[in-house]
Amino acid sequence: MSWGWCVLGRHWAMVVFIGPVESDGMQAPVHACEGCCAYMRNFVRNYNRHRDRQPA
Ligand SMILES: [Zn+2]
Numbered sequence: 831m832s833w834g835w836c837v838l839g840r841h842w843a844m845v846v847f848i849g850p851v852e853s854d855g856m857q858a859p860v861h862a863c864e865g866c867c868a869y870m871r872n873f874v875r876n877y878n879r880h881r882d883r884q885p886a
Pocket residue numbers: 836838839840841843862863864865866867
């Protein structure tokens with residue numbers, strides 16, 4: 831954890847690197863704080879839960 835810009839919450843916080851993001855062929859590192867990471871984990875879990883219900 832280090833002090834930086836939380837891209838998910840758009841605020842300064844203690845953040846961790848969550849991965850690169852690509853736009854217009856350029857890449858930038860994305861960092862997010864614990865609260866926003868928790869939100870993202872929840873988002874991913876919900877997304878996959880919905881997808882599981884759909885017929886293959
Ligand atoms: Zn945040």
